[in-house]
Amino acid sequence: MKSVKIKQLIEKIEGEAELDFTFNDGLIEDVKINFGFYRGIEEILRGKDARDALVITPRVCGICNHAHLLAAVDAIEDGYKKAGQNIVLSSKAKDIRAFTLACELIQNHIKWFYMTIFPQLEAYVEVKSEVNYAMKATYLASTITKALAIFAGQWPHSSYAVPGGVTCDPTHLDVMQAQSLVDESIRFFEQVITGLSLDDYLGIDSVSSLGKIEGDFGNLLYMMGSHHMSEIGQSYDRFIVFGECGLSKAGKSIVTNVSNVDVRYVKEALQEGTVAKAVSYKERLYEVGPLARGMVAKTPIVKSLHKRYKDSLLTRVFARVHEVALLLDYSKTLLQNLELDAPSCTLERGTELSDFEGTGVVEAARGSLIHTTTVKNGLITNYEIITPTQWNLSHGNEKEQGIAIKAMVGSKTMEEATFIFRTFDVCSVCTTQ
Amino acid sequence: MFITPKPTLLWLQAITCNGNTHSFLNHPDLFSILSHFEIVHHPSLESSYTMEDVINGEVPCDVLILEGSFIDEGFLKAGVEVSSLIHTYATKAKHIISAGTCATFGGIFKQKDPENISGFCFDLEEKTSRYDTYASKLISLPGCPMHPKWMSYVLLMLAANKKIAIDNLHRPVELYGYTVHTGCTRNEYFEWKIDTKNYGLKEGCLFYEQGCQGPYTRGSCNKILWNDISSKTRAGTPCFGCTEPTFPKASLFHTQTNMGIPAKMPLGVPRRAYLTLTGVVKSFKIKRFTTRLLEYDE
Ligand code: SF4
Ligand code: SF4
Numbered sequence: 001m002k003s004v005k006i007k008q009l010i011e012k013i014e015g016e017a018e019l020d021f022t023f024n025d026g027l028i029e030d031v032k033i034n035f036g037f038y039r040g041i042e043e044i045l046r047g048k049d050a051r052d053a054l055v056i057t058p059r060v061c062g063i064c065n066h067a068h069l070l071a072a073v074d075a076i077e078d079g080y081k082k083a084g085q086n087i088v089l090s091s092k093a094k095d096i097r098a099f100t101l102a103c104e105l106i107q108n109h110i111k112w113f114y115m116t117i118f119p120q121l122e123a124y125v126e127v128k129s130e131v132n133y134a135m136k137a138t139y140l141a142s143t144i145t146k147a148l149a150i151f152a153g154q155w156p157h158s159s160y161a162v163p164g165g166v167t168c169d170p171t172h173l174d175v176m177q178a179q180s181l182v183d184e185s186i187r188f189f190e191q192v193i194t195g196l197s198l199d200d201y202l203g204i205d206s207v208s209s210l211g212k213i214e215g216d217f218g219n220l221l222y223m224m225g226s227h228h229m230s231e232i233g234q235s236y237d238r239f240i241v242f243g244e245c246g247l248s249k250a251g252k253s254i255v256t257n258v259s260n261v262d263v264r265y266v267k268e269a270l271q272e273g274t275v276a277k278a279v280s281y282k283e284r285l286y287e288v289g290p291l292a293r294g295m296v297a298k299t300p301i302v303k304s305l306h307k308r309y310k311d312s313l314l315t316r317v318f319a320r321v322h323e324v325a326l327l328l329d330y331s332k333t334l335l336q337n338l339e340l341d342a343p344s345c346t347l348e349r350g351t352e353l354s355d356f357e358g359t360g361v362v363e364a365a366r367g368s369l370i371h372t373t374t375v376k377n378g379l380i381t382n383y384e385i386i387t388p389t390q391w392n393l394s395h396g397n398e399k400e401q402g403i404a405i406k407a408m409v410g411s412k413t414m415e416e417a418t419f420i421f422r423t424f425d426v427c428s429v430c431t432t433q
Numbered sequence: 434m435f436i437t438p439k440p441t442l443l444w445l446q447a448i449t450c451n452g453n454t455h456s457f458l459n460h461p462d463l464f465s466i467l468s469h470f471e472i473v474h475h476p477s478l479e480s481s482y483t484m485e486d487v488i489n490g491e492v493p494c495d496v497l498i499l500e501g502s503f504i505d506e507g508f509l510k511a512g513v514e515v516s517s518l519i520h521t522y523a524t525k526a527k528h529i530i531s532a533g534t535c536a537t538f539g540g541i542f543k544q545k546d547p548e549n550i551s552g553f554c555f556d557l558e559e560k561t562s563r564y565d566t567y568a569s570k571l572i573s574l575p576g577c578p579m580h581p582k583w584m585s586y587v588l589l590m591l592a593a594n595k596k597i598a599i600d601n602l603h604r605p606v607e608l609y610g611y612t613v614h615t616g617c618t619r620n621e622y623f624e625w626k627i628d629t630k631n632y633g634l635k636e637g638c639l640f641y642e643q644g645c646q647g648p649y650t651r652g653s654c655n656k657i658l659w660n661d662i663s664s665k666t667r668a669g670t671p672c673f674g675c676t677e678p679t680f681p682k683a684s685l686f687h688t689q690t691n692m693g694i695p696a697k698m699p700l701g702v703p704r705r706a707y708l709t710l711t712g713v714v715k716s717f718k719i720k721r722f723t724t725r726l727l728e729y730d731e
Contacts, residue, residue: 007511009488010512015446037448037507039542041541043545044545049685049687052683052684052685052686055673055683059541059577060451062456065452077476093633098613111458115478134478138458138460145459146662148660149662153457154659156578157578160665165633166633167633258593295442345631345632349630405676
């Protein structure tokens with residue numbers, strides 16, 4: 001048996017990563033994932049005012065900054081509640097937060113779809129189209145983040161969510177502008193991405209009707225199908241979701257069995273040889289992200305794909321693109337039902353607490369994001385952030401290899417393995433914070 | 434026919450969150466702006482060279498865009514110190530644009546290791562040892578992140594061979610001559626010294642209690658707006674001074690005061706002038722500024 005080690009630099013993800021492949025008898029048997037630089041956001045936060053986390057933590061990540069803001073505010077609110085301060089958000093504040101988060105997820109998934117998956121898949125299967133995919137991505141991403149900015153002031157790096165609600169006070173005019181930006185995004189999804197009306201698309205609930213999908217998504221499915229991508233990229237078939245929102249339910253799914261979870265059983269551990277920390281739930285590794293959300297919420301088309309193709313590359317990619325449709329539909333409903341005359345912020349000025357500990361959980365684009373803040377005399381004494389990529393991209397533990405590594409093991413080529421790697425929507429800055 | 438080659442553009446990242454990359458991707462005219470350049474490498478856009486080529490030092494570079502804070506030692510890409518890559522391409526480049534507060538002054542990530550992490554040519558407001566070597570070609574675009582239109586302004590000026598007027602920190606005056614306060618929808622409340630009663634209200638100014646740094650922060654955020662539609666202060670969030678060398682300060686949601694008066698004055702305004710005006714203004718009570726702007730059910 002011959003063992004060979006090869007290093008590969010992965011670019012055009014969020015940041016960069018280095019993969020060290022170990023081949024044995026022509027098949028990949030192990031991969032080490034290395035990320036760049038530890039930036040120490042958690043350390044930077046120590047000694048700062050509790051609410052400064054609302055400004056500092058979005059800077060963990062340029063693409064999922066809004067999720068960090070919402071996890072940070074959720075952690076403070078949880079801490080207030082545990083310390084006896086009653087906080088009830090208005091439906092308006094809740095819906096606006098849900099809307100802006102949905103916009104950020106759409107932005108993320110679309111950039112991944114067009115700027116990571118398309119060019120890499122074309123390179124992998126050796127077709128070269130002259131399509132400017134980045135132009136499509138940035139058109140939709142800038143349209144939907146504009147809708148976000150109507151409420152949040154700007155994207156990236158807004159800090160508009162504060163304990164008790166949101167800082168904006170929108171009018172009907174604002175809501176209508178946001179609605180037409182969502183409508184424009186839906187039009188794009190229909191005409192360019194799927195060739196189907198959103199309703200018809202959402203009606204697809206089983207593998208047998210996937211053939212209806214045209215447009216860029218149709219092309220992608222065709223390319224993936226004809227290159228047997230439903231047979232590669234499987235991991236442990238174990239999924240976990242901690243954030244509850246209009247689209248996601250908290251829970252874990254093992255093969256097809258869904259059960260409850262409690263965030264207290266999440267453990268973070270240092271790993272040798274990398275600045276990224278690994279996370280587990282009751283000593284076991286789980287996959288997070290859109291596929292996990294689909295499995296736990298039992299989204300019909302995701303379940304149907306999973307039944308036939310397991311947690312393969314095809315199922316994983318599909319679940320993420322599919323989430324765009326769900327999010328567009330959801331954000332439209334949120335705006336329609338927004339109660340504008342409810343208060344934006346229900347916590348009175350000057351009622352900040354100075355001693356508390358709280359945990360905030362949000363479903364970010366790549367999966368569950370968890371912030372825990374400990375505050376004494378108004379200042380942060382400890383801050384912990386667990387990002388989604390720490391679940392998916394860890395090296396693993398003594399018992400098993402990490403989620404993405406498991407998905408790559410058994411591949412014959414580095415090209416195949418790195419493509420599998422990218423389907424996890426890799427973000428190096430979040431992994432190393 | 435003789436075609437002059439386009440200037441080459443290299444976007445290089447050091448210690449960053451990628452926020453400037455994503456901010457710029459939001460530019461509505463992104464591809465027409467980029468059409469003036471050949472993108473030799475960019476973190477996410479299609480490029481004519483790979484990152485490995487960049488690391489090998491083989492890539493041409495007329496315009497270098499730097500994103501993220503600088504450290505001399507300890508940050509490597511494929512085994513190569515990023516600082517040495519930056520020096521290689523900064524030497525080749527005709528123009529260097531530092532994109533964002535990190536690359537310009539050190540920014541947030543400087544706080545992790547203030548001794549060793551800084552901006553490329555500035556460490557907060559001080560010049561670094563690199564300043565003299567590169568100052569002649571340096572343009573600073575601080576902001577966390579920088580506004581996409583600040584970048585397009587610089588790129589289009591360079592493409593048109595026009596001279597960009599800059600201040601002592603190398604910021605283009607057309608972009609940073611304003612303060613963030615300019616164009617804020619809360620200006621009337623600022624003038625009449627009326628603070629907002631809570632977060633989540635259209636009415637009131639955030640300067641007196643909530644920590645707004647708009648009046649002494651340079652940037653055209655409220656003039657050209659973010660995402661072409663809004664801004665922090667318009668959405669009721671204080672300005673955190675993210676374009677300034679001092680970003681991020683402590684207690685960002687709170688105004689430091691001296692005997693009830695904000696400790697830091699609007700840019701260039703003497704304390705005495707401010708106090709005089711405040712005295713006059715506070716002697717009037719104007720009803721319009723104490724009621725809600727819009728009442729739907731009257
Ligand atoms: S200046 Fe702000 S947006 Fe830019 S890299 Fe630094 S933290 Fe990110
Ligand atoms: S909120 Fe800030 S930017 Fe707006 S008027 Fe008040 S001080 Fe100026």
